[in-house]
Amino acid sequence: MDIQLIEKTNISMQLVIRGVDVPFMNALRRIMMAEVPSMAVDDVVFIENSSVLHDEVLAHRLGLVPLVTDLDSYNLPEKCTCKSEFGCNLCRVTLTLEAEASESITTIYTGDLKSEDPHITPVSDKIPLVKLAPGQKIKLEAYARLGTEMVHAKWQPVSVCAYKYLPQINIDEKLCNACEECVKICSKKVLVRDENKIVPKNTIECTLCQDCVKVCSSPPAINVAWSDDSYVFNIETDEVLPPERIVLEALNILNRKIDDLLGQLTTKNELLH
Amino acid sequence: MIIPVRCFSCGKLVGDKWEDFVKKVKAGEDPKVVLDSLGMIRYCCRRMLLSHVDIIDEILKFYEETQKKEF
Ligand SMILES: [Zn+2]
Ligand SMILES: [Zn+2]
Numbered sequence: 001m002d003i004q005l006i007e008k009t010n011i012s013m014q015l016v017i018r019g020v021d022v023p024f025m026n027a028l029r030r031i032m033m034a035e036v037p038s039m040a041v042d043d044v045v046f047i048e049n050s051s052v053l054h055d056e057v058l059a060h061r062l063g064l065v066p067l068v069t070d071l072d073s074y075n076l077p078e079k080c081t082c083k084s085e086f087g088c089n090l091c092r093v094t095l096t097l098e099a100e101a102s103e104s105i106t107t108i109y110t111g112d113l114k115s116e117d118p119h120i121t122p123v124s125d126k127i128p129l130v131k132l133a134p135g136q137k138i139k140l141e142a143y144a145r146l147g148t149e150m151v152h153a154k155w156q157p158v159s160v161c162a163y164k165y166l167p168q169i170n171i172d173e174k175l176c177n178a179c180e181e182c183v184k185i186c187s188k189k190v191l192v193r194d195e196n197k198i199v200p201k202n203t204i205e206c207t208l209c210q211d212c213v214k215v216c217s218s219p220p221a222i223n224v225a226w227s228d229d230s231y232v233f234n235i236e237t238d239e240v241l242p243p244e245r246i247v248l249e250a251l252n253i254l255n256r257k258i259d260d261l262l263g264q265l266t267t268k269n270e271l272l273h
Numbered sequence: 274m275i276i277p278v279r280c281f282s283c284g285k286l287v288g289d290k291w292e293d294f295v296k297k298v299k300a301g302e303d304p305k306v307v308l309d310s311l312g313m314i315r316y317c318c319r320r321m322l323l324s325h326v327d328i329i330d331e332i333l334k335f336y337e338e339t340q341k342k343e344f
Contacts, residue, residue: 052332053275064278066286105333110289127278127288131329133336159285160315238279238286 006204012236013243016166016204018229025163025231031250037076037146038157038240039067039120041095048139051130058130062142063154065110066123066238067093069146071249073119076146093120093144101132108132113142120144123239157246160236165226167206171198175221182212182222198222204232275329282317294322 006014017025044059051058075081075091082088095113099106111125130138149156169190178198183191188205191198191212200206206224213220235243276291290311297307304323313319 052329052336057274061275061278066279105330105337124286124289126292127286128276128291131275131333133333134340136336153284156284159280159283236285238284 006232008243010242011239012160012234013247014204014235015233015247017163017231017233018166018227020229020231025233027254028247028250029161029163029233031253032158032161032235032246033156034149035253036157036241036246036249037069037071037148038155038238039069039074039093039144039146040152040154041065041067041142042145042147043143045141045143046139047141048137050136051132051138052136053130058138058140059142061129063152065127065129066240067120067144068123069157069240070117070119071146071241071245074146076148087143087145091145093117095142095144096140097129097142098139099132100137101134103134105134106132108138156238157240158235158237160234163231163233165208165228166230166232167203167208168225168227169200169203169206170223170225171200172221172223173197175217175219177217177221179217181215185211185215187211274332275327276325277321280315280318280321283315285313285315285318287313287318287321291322291325 001020002018004016004018006016008014041059041062044055044062046055046059049055049058053061073090074093077087077091080088080091082091086092094116097108097113099108099112108129108131109125110122110127110129112129113122115121132138147155176198178193178196180193180198182198183193187209188202188207190200190202190206192201193199208224208226210224212222213224216222235246237243237246241249276288278288279285280287290313294304294307294311298304308319308322311322313322
């Protein structure tokens with residue numbers, strides 16, 4: 001197995017992974033989406049709400065707000081030592097919101113939420129939660145917990161998490177007359193003209209649409225194929241966790257599952273004979 | 274009613290880009306260029322901003338008027 005980092009920003013990452021198969025890639029993808037925990041508002045207590053949005057609608061909006069997650073300091077509620085349904089300092093963060101419009105219509109943003117832990121805050125202060133007309137008031141307490149996407153999509157730490165086969169483009173120089181038809185038709189601008197021949201430039205971008213093959217003279221000089229054991233993995237986060245942390249966390253979870261299976265197989269000796 | 278917090282399809286945060294988007298488009302910029310500059314790459318996220326109508330503004334007018342009458 002060989003991993004190559006193509007591109008990394010604070011919210012996204014592109015990897016090329018060689019020497020693996022689809023089941024492995026899919027296991028990694030599904031764990032990253034469904035089993036890596038992140039923080040989200042789970043319970044909301046309304047003390048006052050005279051806004052035009054119902055309690056349920058506002059609570060749903062609060063739930064979808066991505067919160068910066070600290071996986072090292074917090075426990076999943078079901079794994080916390082407190083064993084309490086309500087939660088303790090290690091598995092729950094309280095956010096409060098108190099707002100009122102006095103003179104004119106006021107927009108309430110996520111920046112108005114006050115968190116008891118300064119590290120667990122919304123990833124953006126500019127998400128509109130509700131708009132209040134003069135005289136309307138909101139007072140609420142929201143409880144954020146760690147959770148996984150298996151329970152609710154608000155806990156999904158990634159937005160895009162997908163892989164594709166690594167494209168392989170071959171151009172037969174003997175057949176190619178460098179007419180540039182393929183350069184013009186490619187929507188991803190994969191092919192470029194280099195003096196009197198056509199060369200693939202950013203092969204990773206290729207979507208395997210075969211448009212360039214169809215537009216080429218017959219027999220086509222260009223061949224678009226894909227590698228069976230190499231994948232391009234694209235990850236884009238909700239900014240709740242760094243992308244590399246999500247990959248590592250997913251691998252740890254996969255590891256734990258396999259260790260658990262191995263442990264059970266070795267203790268239950270009769271299964272091995 | 275009010276701009277959704279996340280994209281319905283992929284889950285990307287779109288709520289915080291709405292006000293920027295409206296301001297720039299009203300100032301005469303091309304929505305395509307604005308969406309690109311806001312990092313909205315996929316068409317699922319782009320339609321969230323392009324097709325949204327902020328009806329809450331229309332509803333709030335009624336409450337504003339009632340408030341004026343009371344005082
Ligand atoms: Zn606890
Ligand atoms: Zn989207």
